Amino acid sequence: MRILITGAGGFIGRKLTERLLADGTVDGRTVQHITAADLYGLDLLADDARLARVALDITDHVAAAKLIAQGYDLVVHLAAIVSANAEEDFDLGYKVNLDGTRYLLEGLKALGTCPRLVFASTLAVFGGPVPTPPALIGDDFHLTPQTSYGAQKAACELLVADYTRKGYIDGRSLRLPTIVVRPGKPNKAASTFASSIIREPLAGQAAICPVDPDSTMYILSPRRVIDAFVKTAGLPSDAFGQVRSLTLPGIAVRIGDALEALRRIAGDKVADRVKQVPDPKIQKIVDGWPYNFASKRARDMGYEADASIDEIIQAHIEDEHGGRIED
Amino acid sequence: MRILITGAGGFIGRKLTERLLADGTVDGRTVQHITAADLYGLDLLADDARLARVALDITDHVAAAKLIAQGYDLVVHLAAIVSANAEEDFDLGYKVNLDGTRYLLEGLKALGTCPRLVFASTLAVFGGPVPTPPALIGDDFHLTPQTSYGAQKAACELLVADYTRKGYIDGRSLRLPTIVVRPGKPNKAASTFASSIIREPLAGQAAICPVDPDSTMYILSPRRVIDAFVKTAGLPSDAFGQVRSLTLPGIAVRIGDALEALRRIAGDKVADRVKQVPDPKIQKIVDGWPYNFASKRARDMGYEADASIDEIIQAHIEDEHGGRIED
Numbered sequence: 001m002r003i004l005i006t007g008a009g010g011f012i013g014r015k016l017t018e019r020l021l022a023d024g025t026v027d028g029r030t031v032q033h034i035t036a037a038d039l040y041g042l043d044l045l046a047d048d049a050r051l052a053r054v055a056l057d058i059t060d061h062v063a064a065a066k067l068i069a070q071g072y073d074l075v076v077h078l079a080a081i082v083s084a085n086a087e088e089d090f091d092l093g094y095k096v097n098l099d100g101t102r103y104l105l106e107g108l109k110a111l112g113t114c115p116r117l118v119f120a121s122t123l124a125v126f127g128g129p130v131p132t133p134p135a136l137i138g139d140d141f142h143l144t145p146q147t148s149y150g151a152q153k154a155a156c157e158l159l160v161a162d163y164t165r166k167g168y169i170d171g172r173s174l175r176l177p178t179i180v181v182r183p184g185k186p187n188k189a190a191s192t193f194a195s196s197i198i199r200e201p202l203a204g205q206a207a208i209c210p211v212d213p214d215s216t217m218y219i220l221s222p223r224r225v226i227d228a229f230v231k232t233a234g235l236p237s238d239a240f241g242q243v244r245s246l247t248l249p250g251i252a253v254r255i256g257d258a259l260e261a262l263r264r265i266a267g268d269k270v271a272d273r274v275k276q277v278p279d280p281k282i283q284k285i286v287d288g289w290p291y292n293f294a295s296k297r298a299r300d301m302g303y304e305a306d307a308s309i310d311e312i313i314q315a316h317i318e319d320e321h322g323g324r325i326e327d
Numbered sequence: 328m329r330i331l332i333t334g335a336g337g338f339i340g341r342k343l344t345e346r347l348l349a350d351g352t353v354d355g356r357t358v359q360h361i362t363a364a365d366l367y368g369l370d371l372l373a374d375d376a377r378l379a380r381v382a383l384d385i386t387d388h389v390a391a392a393k394l395i396a397q398g399y400d401l402v403v404h405l406a407a408i409v410s411a412n413a414e415e416d417f418d419l420g421y422k423v424n425l426d427g428t429r430y431l432l433e434g435l436k437a438l439g440t441c442p443r444l445v446f447a448s449t450l451a452v453f454g455g456p457v458p459t460p461p462a463l464i465g466d467d468f469h470l471t472p473q474t475s476y477g478a479q480k481a482a483c484e485l486l487v488a489d490y491t492r493k494g495y496i497d498g499r500s501l502r503l504p505t506i507v508v509r510p511g512k513p514n515k516a517a518s519t520f521a522s523s524i525i526r527e528p529l530a531g532q533a534a535i536c537p538v539d540p541d542s543t544m545y546i547l548s549p550r551r552v553i554d555a556f557v558k559t560a561g562l563p564s565d566a567f568g569q570v571r572s573l574t575l576p577g578i579a580v581r582i583g584d585a586l587e588a589l590r591r592i593a594g595d596k597v598a599d600r601v602k603q604v605p606d607p608k609i610q611k612i613v614d615g616w617p618y619n620f621a622s623k624r625a626r627d628m629g630y631e632a633d634a635s636i637d638e639i640i641q642a643h644i645e646d647e648h649g650g651r652i653e654d
Contacts, residue, residue, distance in 0.1 A: 142470065146569065161471070
């Protein structure tokens with residue numbers, strides 16, 4: 001099996017690449033080759049005879065077509081301009097997130113082999129008027145994104161479904177909750193603070209919490225999201241039927257509760273490194289994000305959320321700090 | 328007020344152009360100029376000092392930009408590749424229906440005046456698993472199109488909403504039911520027979536009904552759809568809020584009931600001109616079209632469906648045959 005991962009230099013891309021190489025199989029088929037494509041971060045991937053690193057600008061449709069023409073059985077499309085960046089730079093967001101995905105789809109169609117595509121979408125496809133908690137946002141609720149990032153991802157979901165319906169690809173789109181705790185550095189996503197307020201204090205650094213402790217976010221851990229990608233890559237097409245998009249289950253976490261969990265797990269010295277510095281701009285964006293998703297379909301298909309914010313923090317300490325808390 | 332109508336050579340475009348010229352105002356503002364853009368049919372428009380005819384290929388983004396740069400306060404975007412044609416020619420459908428709409432949006436954004444846009448969408452944005460009648464498809468039901476035409480229109484709805492949210496345009500998308508009775512000739516839409524089985528016999532010609540009489544379609548008359556476009560063009564932006572798309576109300580009509588109404592109104596000689604010749608391909612497509620829309624939001628906003636299929640047929644006889652039935 002030949003695999004292409006776009007955005008493979010990002011943290012999900014790297015973890016997924018390493019996981020697939022470690023597993024050695026997807027859906028019972030041997031992983032023979034993985035092309036890790038990105039403009040940054042590929043040097044962080046460990047060497048492997050089955051791994052090729054490719055510098056790919058997805059907005060260069062000739063380069064994209066040429067790469068894809070090498071033939072792939074599975075593509076995981078993670079490359080994207082993130083939310084706040086796509087909001088600041090409207091043209092760039094459409095160029096990368098919409099046009100780039102179309103070039104990829106056209107390349108896969110040209111293969112004529114109906115390759116499998118796992119597309120990373122987002123819960124930001126929701127955002128307009130939604131049911132008020134405790135009512136839940138069902139799997140058949142309409143998409144009314146309130147960011148360009150969400151609009152671009154929602155449009156791509158439609159394309160993935162249509163190319164699939166036509167038999168050009170076997171596509172499936174995963175709508176990701178906010179991933180917490182992201183390893184590495186803050187990025188341009190408006191949600192980046194949700195990881196920073198846990199990651200930085202555990203690494204001995206100060207962090208700023210720009211939102212009210214009562215703010216609630218719908219989150220999923222890196223471990224669970226990698227599990228979700230691996231599971232999705234291995235499911236038969238029939239598992240998705242006519243609806244190719246799936247809202248992944250997460251947990252709704254109050255930011256104040258996340259900070260208390262950090263204090264409980266890592267102690268006062270670590271927790272005191274977080275300072276409340278309200279940012280009305282971030283607060284407004286976060287207030288617009290729903291967190292009351294039913295995600296029933298995904299749960300019925302066996303996708304799992306984390307048990308608690310405590311479990312998420314513990315997993316981060318295990319995966320990124322070798323299980324030790326250095327205060 | 329300067330108005331641009333794309334697809335103005337089609338029957339909705341022509342009727343709308345003539346209606347706006349006759350009304351002389353939109354939203355209390357004087358209609359000073361209408362550019363009627365299309366590749367066909369503009370010669371059918373009556374001369375008017377306020378009217379300019381322009382041959383526009385919407386897939387030519389330089390031409391589109393140049394035209395729009397002339398400045399418009401209101402654009403009605405009707406130009407499209409219809410359903411069966413977009414299904415046959417995948418590339419052409421995306422080129423015209425998705426790329427063409429983007430060129431238009433980019434042109435309007437470049438104006439910097441936040442012009443109003445009324446975008447013709449379709450109920451074909453629905454189509455996957457939907458609530459079974461008598462349960463209704465609500466205004467917040469997700470879009471799972473099962474045609475490329477529907478997918479392209481749904482993607483454009485997202486763009487219209489996003490460009491609106493950013494303040495580049497004041498856009499609104501109308502999801503049209505099947506328009507019956509379309510005047511003129513059959514087109515490449517899979518739904519074209521629904522008009523043919525009434526229009527042709529009334530014009531002294533034979534017609535074929537390719538579907539079972541028990542097939543049901545959700546329809547709206549030309550009169551009502553023109554009313555809906557005029558009303559939409561005149562509403563303030565606030566009337567749509569965060570959700571820029573609107574499912575127009577229609578009536579669910581059994582094809583057998585439509586044929587009986589024709590017999591009741593026009594007599595046996597006319598009605599006997601319709602022959603049942605089952606076409607499994609058309610039947611399958613029509614079976615996939617839902618007809619159980621609530622359209623509550625549009626009704627609450629004052630949009631109206633026709634009272635009955637009888638009223639629709641009578642209106643056609645009045646508008647296209649001067650009120651006389653020639654058998």
